[in-house]
Amino acid sequence: MREIKAAASELEWLIEWMPDWMATLVLFALAIIAALMVHQLFMRAAERLVSARSMFWRSMVKRLGWPLRLALILGFLVLATEASPLMSSEARIVQHGLLLGLIALGVIAARIVLHIWITIYLRRFKLDAEDNLLARKHATQSKIFERIANLLLILIGVAAGLMTFEGAAKFGLSLLASAGAASIIVGLALQPLFKNIFAGVQMAVTQPIRIDDAVLIEGEWGKIEEITSTYVVVRIWDLRRLIVPLSYFIEQPFQNWTREEATLIGSVIIYLDYQVPIQALREKAQEVVRASPLWNGDVFVLQVTDFKEFTMEVRILMSARNSGDAFDLRCDVREQIVTFLQKEYPEALPRLRTELRGVAPKEVLQGMRSGAATGADA
Structure with missing residues (x-):
C-alpha cells in the first residue's frame, strides 16, 4: 500500500512538471493500460465461472469480450478526463464523445446477446429434415422478431444519443407539440x-x-x-x-406449396390417340411410380380426364415428400411412359387421320405413283 501511494505521489509530481497536453496523453495511456488489465482479469474470472454452464453463457462471455474491452477503456478514459488538466469545456466535449461511444457499445452488446439466444434456440430445429414444418415456423418467427428487435435497439440507441445533447429533449417535445403538417410529411415519407x-x-x-x-x-x-x-x-x-x-x-x-406440409401431388398430362390401351398404360405407370425412390407411397392415380377432337387427355397423379422430389418424379414418369409407348404401342401416339371417300384404293395408289414419277423426271 505504501508503495502504491509512493508511486502515485511520484506520478503526480511528474505530471505537474509536464505540459497540459502531455499530461493528458499520459493519463489517457495509463487509463487504457488499466482498463486492459481489468478486462483481462475479468474475462479470466468470467470464463472460469461459466465453464460448467450452458452454451448460451459461454458464447455470451466469448462474444462480448471486445465490446466489454472497449467499454472499460471508455469508462476509464472518462475517469482520466476528470483528473486531466483539460479545461472544463474541453473535458465536457471529450466526456460527451465517450458517453456516445458507451451508448453505441450498449446497443451492440444487446444485439450480440439477442443473436446468440436466437441462434442457440434455433439449433433444436433442423431445416434439412423431411418434415420441417415446425422448424420453418420457428425459424421464420425468430428471424423476423430478431430483425425487428435490432431495428428497435438501433432506434433506442439513436434516441439515447440525441438526448445527451443539450436542448434535445426540449426540441423533441416541441416537435411533438407542433406535429401538425411536419408529422404528416414525415409520415408520408416513411x-x-x-x-x-x-x-x-x-x-x-x-x-x-x-x-x-x-x-x-x-x-x-x-x-x-x-x-x-x-x-x-x-x-x-x-x-x-x-x-x-x-x-x-x-x-x-x-x-x-408448403403452407401446412411439404408433401405435394404432382401431375403428368399426356395427349394420346384413342387406340391407346388404358389398362396397360395404367399398369406401366404404376410400375414406374412404385419403383421410384422419389414416390412417398401415398397417391397414385391414372385417369382419362378429357376428350379432344383428335386425342384423349390422360392425367397421372403421384405424390412426393417435397416439391423438388415431385418435380423430378414427374420428369421421370414422362420419360419412361414415352419410351414405353414408342416401343410397345407406337399407334397410341397422337396422329392425324384423313379419310378419302369416293376414290378406289387402287386409283389412289396409281395417282401417288404417277405423281412421284413425274416429280422424279422433273
Whole structure:
C-alpha cells in the first residue's frame, strides 16, 4: 500500500512538471493500460465461472469480450478526463464523445446477446429434415422478431444519443407539440418503411410464408431464402433471386406449396390417340411410380380426364415428400411412359387421320405413283 501511494505521489509530481497536453496523453495511456488489465482479469474470472454452464453463457462471455474491452477503456478514459488538466469545456466535449461511444457499445452488446439466444434456440430445429414444418415456423418467427428487435435497439440507441445533447429533449417535445403538417410529411415519407415493418410483425404472427417455403410468385417458382424486416428474398429454381417487399405477401395473392406440409401431388398430362390401351398404360405407370425412390407411397392415380377432337387427355397423379422430389418424379414418369409407348404401342401416339371417300384404293395408289414419277423426271 505504501508503495502504491509512493508511486502515485511520484506520478503526480511528474505530471505537474509536464505540459497540459502531455499530461493528458499520459493519463489517457495509463487509463487504457488499466482498463486492459481489468478486462483481462475479468474475462479470466468470467470464463472460469461459466465453464460448467450452458452454451448460451459461454458464447455470451466469448462474444462480448471486445465490446466489454472497449467499454472499460471508455469508462476509464472518462475517469482520466476528470483528473486531466483539460479545461472544463474541453473535458465536457471529450466526456460527451465517450458517453456516445458507451451508448453505441450498449446497443451492440444487446444485439450480440439477442443473436446468440436466437441462434442457440434455433439449433433444436433442423431445416434439412423431411418434415420441417415446425422448424420453418420457428425459424421464420425468430428471424423476423430478431430483425425487428435490432431495428428497435438501433432506434433506442439513436434516441439515447440525441438526448445527451443539450436542448434535445426540449426540441423533441416541441416537435411533438407542433406535429401538425411536419408529422404528416414525415409520415408520408416513411410510409413504405413503416408499412413493411408492420407487415413483418403481422407475418411473424400469421405466417403466410416461412423460411424454405416453396412459393409461386409473379410466375416464378422458388423457395423463401431470407426474410428481413422490409423485404423477402426468394431463391428461384435457376439460382436467381427475386426481391419482394414484405407488404406484397399481405396484400397480393400468391401460391404457397408448403403452407401446412411439404408433401405435394404432382401431375403428368399426356395427349394420346384413342387406340391407346388404358389398362396397360395404367399398369406401366404404376410400375414406374412404385419403383421410384422419389414416390412417398401415398397417391397414385391414372385417369382419362378429357376428350379432344383428335386425342384423349390422360392425367397421372403421384405424390412426393417435397416439391423438388415431385418435380423430378414427374420428369421421370414422362420419360419412361414415352419410351414405353414408342416401343410397345407406337399407334397410341397422337396422329392425324384423313379419310378419302369416293376414290378406289387402287386409283389412289396409281395417282401417288404417277405423281412421284413425274416429280422424279422433273
